[in-house]
Amino acid sequence: MDPSQWIAIGIAVTLALLLVFAIRWVLKNKLAKAWRVADYVVARTRVSGYTAAAVVGANLALPERQDVPWSTYQVIEHAMQILMIGSLTALGISLAHAVTDMVLARLSVANGDADRKARRLQTQVRLLRRVITSIIVVLAIASILFTFDSVRALGAGLLASAGIIGIVAGVAAQSTLSNLFAGLQLAFSDALRIGDVVVVEGEWGRVEELSLVNVTIKIWDERRLVVPVANFTTTSFENWTKQGTAITAKVMLPLDWEVPIAELREEAGRLITSSSNWDGRSWSCQVVDVTQTGEVIVRVVATAADTGTQWDIACEIREHLIGWLVAHYPESLPRSRTEFVSGDDDASYATQFPTSAFRRREPNGVTGPPGGDPGES
Structure with missing residues (x-):
C-alpha cells in the first residue's frame, strides 16, 4: 500500500475516535x-465504543480494489469483515447492557425483601439479558465463520442434514439445554428470585446470582453454594420469601417439671412486646411436649418482619x-433425677402397697396375680 493510503486510514481512525470521545463527553456532562441511561452508556462503551469507531474509520478509508494487488485486497477485506462483525456485536451488546443496567438500578432501589415484584423483574431481566x-x-x-469460503461451502452440506445434526447436538447438549430451560422456568414461574432467602441442601442463604447454568447462594457465613439450575426444578427446596418476608421465630426450651409456666409466660410476653424486633402480630408461650427423659418442652414463638429480625x-x-x-427459678433448669432405694425402704414400700393391690381382675371376675394364667383360680 502507498504511504498516503496509510496516512488516510490513520486520519480516518483518529477522526472516528475523536467523534466517539465528543459523544461520550456530551453524554456524560x-x-x-436529563437522560438517565447516558451514564450507563458511557460506562458500558468505554472499550467497545472506541474499538467500533476505529474499525469503522479504517473501513471507510480502505483503498479501492484497483489501488492494491488483488491478493492483498482480499486479505484486508476479509480481515475488516471479521473486525466489523466483532466490534459492532460488542458495541450492540454494550448498549443493550447499558439499558438493562438502568432498569436493574431502578429495581434495586425498591429491591427490599418485601418488594417481591421488583425482585422478580430483576431476576427475569438478568436472565433474559444472558x-x-x-x-x-x-x-x-x-x-x-461463514466469511470463510471453505466454511460457507461446508454450510450448504450441513443445512441439508440439519435434522440429524440437530438431534446429535440436542443429545450432546442435553444437560446445558435442560439448565437453560430450567432457568427460564424458574424466572418466569416466580419460583425463585434474586434476593430470595432459601434453604438448599441444608444451607441457609440468599440467591445472589441466577445464570443460565447455575444458581449461586450466598450462605450466611460468606460462603457460596453453587447449585445447577435444573436441581431447583427436580428437587424441593425452601423459599422463605416466596409470598412475603413475614416469618415466625421459634425457641424450644427443655425445662424441669418445676418450671412456673405462668410466670415464664408473663416474662416472655413482657420481653417480646417490648422488643424492637417483634412486628406486633402475635406471640405465644406453651408447653408443647414431654420427653422420655423427664423434661417438659416449652415453645416460645414470636412473629418478625423478615429473616434478619427473626x-x-x-x-x-x-x-x-x-x-x-x-436468676429466679434455678430449679426449673433441666436435670436428671435418680432415686436410690435401700432394702429397708423397699420393705416399707411393700408394706404400704400389699400384693393384693397389684392383683388384676379378670373378665370372669376372678382376681389373679399380674402375669398369671387367667384360668387359674
Whole structure:
C-alpha cells in the first residue's frame, strides 16, 4: 500500500475516535441529568465504543480494489469483515447492557425483601439479558465463520442434514439445554428470585446470582453454594420469601417439671412486646411436649418482619429467658433425677402397697396375680 493510503486510514481512525470521545463527553456532562441511561452508556462503551469507531474509520478509508494487488485486497477485506462483525456485536451488546443496567438500578432501589415484584423483574431481566447475549454471540461467531469460503461451502452440506445434526447436538447438549430451560422456568414461574432467602441442601442463604447454568447462594457465613439450575426444578427446596418476608421465630426450651409456666409466660410476653424486633402480630408461650427423659418442652414463638429480625428476636428470647430462669427459678433448669432405694425402704414400700393391690381382675371376675394364667383360680 502507498504511504498516503496509510496516512488516510490513520486520519480516518483518529477522526472516528475523536467523534466517539465528543459523544461520550456530551453524554456524560450534558445529557446525564436529563437522560438517565447516558451514564450507563458511557460506562458500558468505554472499550467497545472506541474499538467500533476505529474499525469503522479504517473501513471507510480502505483503498479501492484497483489501488492494491488483488491478493492483498482480499486479505484486508476479509480481515475488516471479521473486525466489523466483532466490534459492532460488542458495541450492540454494550448498549443493550447499558439499558438493562438502568432498569436493574431502578429495581434495586425498591429491591427490599418485601418488594417481591421488583425482585422478580430483576431476576427475569438478568436472565433474559444472558440469553439474548448468548444468542447474539453465537450468531456473530457463525457470521464470522461463514466469511470463510471453505466454511460457507461446508454450510450448504450441513443445512441439508440439519435434522440429524440437530438431534446429535440436542443429545450432546442435553444437560446445558435442560439448565437453560430450567432457568427460564424458574424466572418466569416466580419460583425463585434474586434476593430470595432459601434453604438448599441444608444451607441457609440468599440467591445472589441466577445464570443460565447455575444458581449461586450466598450462605450466611460468606460462603457460596453453587447449585445447577435444573436441581431447583427436580428437587424441593425452601423459599422463605416466596409470598412475603413475614416469618415466625421459634425457641424450644427443655425445662424441669418445676418450671412456673405462668410466670415464664408473663416474662416472655413482657420481653417480646417490648422488643424492637417483634412486628406486633402475635406471640405465644406453651408447653408443647414431654420427653422420655423427664423434661417438659416449652415453645416460645414470636412473629418478625423478615429473616434478619427473626434470627435476632429468637436469640434475644433464648438469652433473656435462660438468664431469667437462672436468676429466679434455678430449679426449673433441666436435670436428671435418680432415686436410690435401700432394702429397708423397699420393705416399707411393700408394706404400704400389699400384693393384693397389684392383683388384676379378670373378665370372669376372678382376681389373679399380674402375669398369671387367667384360668387359674
